[in-house]
Structure formats: C-alpha cells, structure tokens
Amino acid sequence: MIDSLSHEVVNLKVKDSSSIARAHFSLGEIYRKRIPLADSAYFHYHKAEKIYRKLSEEFNIAKALYGIAVIQCNEKDFIGSEVTAIEAITLLESLDETNGVKKYKAYIYNTLGIVFDELEQYGESTKYYNLALKFKKELRGNFSASINYTLNNLADSYTRSGQYELAIENYKLILENKQLIKEQPGFYALVLGNYGHTLYLSKHLKEIPNLYLKALKISDSIDYKGYNSIIISQHLAEYYNDINYKDSAKFYAYRAKNISKKYHNDDLLKSLLLLSEIEEGDIAAKHLKDYVKLSDSLQKNERRIRNKFARIRFETQQIEQENVRIAKERMWLLIISAVLVISSFLLYLVITQRNRNKELQFIQKQQETNEEIYNLMLSQNESIEEARTQEKKRISEELHDGVLGRLFGTRLSLDSLNMSNSAEAIKTREQYINELKTIEQDIRKVSHELNTDFVSGSGFIDIIKTFLETQTLAYKLKYILELDDAINWDEASNKNKIHIYRIIQESLHNIYKHANATQVNISFKLKNNVICLTMRDNGSGYDVNKAKTGIGLKNMRSRINDINGSINIDSEIDVGTTVIIEAPIT
Known part of the structure; x- marks a missing residue:
C-alpha cells in the first residue's frame, strides 16, 4: 500500500497541487502512526507543508506542522518541536474556531505539554495540558478517550514535579470510569500503574504493591x-x-x-x-x-536527528517572560521611529530640492552647450557648402564661357564647310555637327545643374550623414539610412535637431558598447507632422524588463521629454533591438 501510494504521489500532475499535498500529508500520517519511520514521515509532512504554503491554506499548513512537531518531539528535538508547534498555533489563532480548528489546537497544546514535561519545565507543561483539555471538552463528538490521555499526561507531569495530590486527583478522575477497563484495558493498566507509582512516591504504601501487580496482570492478560x-x-x-x-x-x-x-x-x-x-x-x-x-x-x-531537522525555517517563539519588557521597548521604539522617519523625510526634502536645483542648472548649461555646439556645426557646414557652391559656380562658368564657346565656334566652322557638294562629305559633316550639338546640350545641362542651389534644407541631413559615415567606420558597422523627402528640416527648431542628433549619437554608442551588432538601419518618416526616427540593429538584444536603466538611456529619455516626444525600446534576445523616437517637427 505504501509503495503504491508513493508511486501515485510521484506521478500526480503538478497542476493538481492540492491533491499532491493531501497525498503527502496522508503518507506522513501513515509513516507516523502505523509504520513508525520518522524520516519518511517528516519528509512527506514537509512536502505537504511547502505546497500548502504556496496555496495559502493556513489550516492545512497547521496540520502539517503539527505532524512535524510530533515527530520532532518523539525524536527528542524538543526545541525544534516547540518552535514548530507555536507556529502552527499562531496560524490557527488567525482562523475561525471551527470544530477542526479547536481539535488541532487541543492536539498541539498536548504536544507542547509533552515537550515542556521532557524539558522539566513542569509549570509550562501543566499550562499547555490544561489548554488542551479546555479545547477537547468543547469539541463536538466523542473525545472521552483523548481527554483521558491528556488527563494522564497532566497527572504524570504533576507527579514528576512533586505535586502528588494534584496527580492523584487526576488519576482518580480517569479511574472513575468503570467502563474503562473493558473499553481500553491497556490504557487502564497504564493509569493504574502510574497511580500506584504516585502513591508510592508520596509514601502512601497501603495499596502497594497490589496496584502494581493488578496493573501488570491486566497488561499481561491482553498480551500487551x-x-x-x-x-x-x-x-x-x-x-x-x-x-x-x-x-x-x-x-x-x-x-x-x-x-x-x-x-x-x-x-x-x-x-x-x-x-x-x-x-x-x-x-x-x-x-x-x-x-x-x-x-x-x-x-x-x-x-543526528536534530541536525536532520535543522532545515525547519520557522523563527523561535518570543519568550513570554519578556512580553512586558518588549511592550515597553515597542512604545519607545515607536516614538523613536516616528522621530527618525519625520527627520529623515525633512532631510530628504532638503536634499531632493537641492539636487533638483543642481539638476536644473546642469540641464540649462547642457542646453546652452548643445546650442553652441550645433551652431558651430551649422557654421562649419555652411562654410563648407559655401566653398562647394563657389567651386561649382566656377566650374559652371568655365564650362559655359570656355568649353561651350569653343564648341560653338567649331560647330559654325563645320556648318560653313557644309557647302561641299560631295554626298559623303555632307554626311560626315552632319554627323559631327549633330554630335557637337549633343555635347553642347549635355554641357548646358551639367552647367545648369551645377549652378542650381540645392543646399537649402539639407544642412542637418548632411551632418547626420557625415556623422554616420564617421562613426560606423570607427565602430565597424554597416548602416542603411532611409530619408523621407516630406520632412522639411528648415521647419524644425535647432533644439529638436540637437536632441535628435544626440539621441542617434547615444544609440550608436550603446549599439557599439553592448549589442555586438554588425548592421544598423536608420529611417526618418513624417507622420501627422511628427518625425518618426527608427533605429534597428541586429545585435544580441536583451530583456527590457530586467535590464537596468543606465545614464545613457536616462539622458535619451530626458532629451525626448524635453521636446515633448516619446521613446519606445523593443528588444529580443539574439534578434536585436529597435529604438523608436517620435518628436514633433516644431
């Protein structure tokens, strides 16, 4: 039966946690009561307790703890048994006093009585035995046998503490039941022997050794x-x-x-x-x-047994003798704590306000610096573009005034020679003239295109392109840049451009430092007058929910908040990371 039940426990599905816990508890009961194997009983009670804790079933937790406490008591781990029993009682105290709750309170108090009796703390022992009797007498159903067992334990504790009169009184209370010898002859013999021993210790020897011999005869008669x-x-x-x-x-x-x-x-x-x-x-x-x-x-x-049970995770019960001292300390602790909390809060406010002021000053200086850097970049770019424009204009003028003039003269000369009547000469001259016309048209087209001003609105994008070419080369990255011609960068403020530039700069730095990527795709789109910047890499990715927020990411969020935008980061391990920035164009 035990083997089949153990096999059933192993094969139960995890989802049926309550059934698994009940099976472990049943095995614990069997190994404790029918087949006294402390190790096996403890193992299954402990398993049941762990599952019941996950299910938050306080009553069942207390039942499992009671089983553990009994085992610890039987194996003489009295301190461990006390701790476990007290925790079980604490759990039961939080529940409504049903018949089942009262029953296990009685059983646990009886176990505590045994524990303190073995520890020779007889005052505590008798206190818990009396609590057990109180609850057993309130139970519905026939618990007379259980009450008698606790009465016998109480009487034994009185005997060991030298309170013989109280012990004799309780033994007599049990022996008053004339049906006890028929219903429970073995227990009757035990009580009779204990009663005789108490009389012997108290020097009442009139019935000794007859009570002993009677008890032994009853025990032998039932082969007990x-x-x-x-x-x-x-x-x-x-x-x-x-x-x-x-x-x-x-x-x-x-x-x-x-x-x-x-x-x-x-x-x-x-x-x-x-x-x-x-x-x-x-x-x-x-x-x-x-x-x-x-x-x-x-x-x-x-x-060895105490070491084996040392895994029990419960804290020791507070000693009752310290309750008064703890109450006073708690009051002072509350007062001191309140003062410390208020002081700490005020100090926190002062420090927070000071740090906030420093942060605002830093942001202001950073903004000024960013503006200055961007203006310098624009000035430098404008100088480059101006030189480039002048060079293109010079080439255009050279083409127009030099090359085109000479070609035009040549064409006129060839045209004047076209007076020859030779068919072959005429055909040849026409081919040259047509070729010269084609060259002339191409040169005019190139001249016109070189002389066209397309710099307007392209300064910021040129800065971005230059930066990407430089940084991706340094970072050994390939990049793809997609631009939306619908974006009019002349409408965007310098502040927005600076923050977008810095966000791209920080993102590339993060990709190089953390992602181990080989390529990054960057695209600009315009949706409902909002610039959408998407940066996607093919790096190692990370768990967005578990990753710590570094200074770089904090700065990115701060910048996007400063221009009333939004940032969204999506990452998948071994796939890559996507950063999406949305910022108003103005």
Missing part, C-alpha cells in the same frame, strides 16, 4: 507486553529494592530489561541503570558500563 509492562515492572523493581527484596527486585528489573530490548531504547537505558543499583560487584559494573555506552549512542542519535 509493551510499554505498560516495562514501566510497571520497573516500578515493582524499585519498590522491592527499597524494601530489600532483592530477588523480586532483580526479577522485575530483568523482566523490564528483556522487554525493553525489543521496543524502547529509553526504557532499556532506565532498566540498565536500575539493575546497576540492584546488582552488586562486577554484574552491577557491567550494567553501568552498558548504560553509559547506550546513553552515548542515544545522545549521538539525538544529535
């Missing part, structure tokens, strides 16, 4: 030679040793030892110590040596 028989036999051995009945003491001590070999290492440890006190000489020494050896082994095993 387990925990109850071990404890009762140890109590009888202690009693007979105290009254110096050595043979009877040895009989029951060895009986407890032999049974505990099969079941409980802790009880075997106690039996060995008891025999070392009852026996004498070498035999006593041997039992004491076995006791020390087993004790060391158990301590190592407990450390």
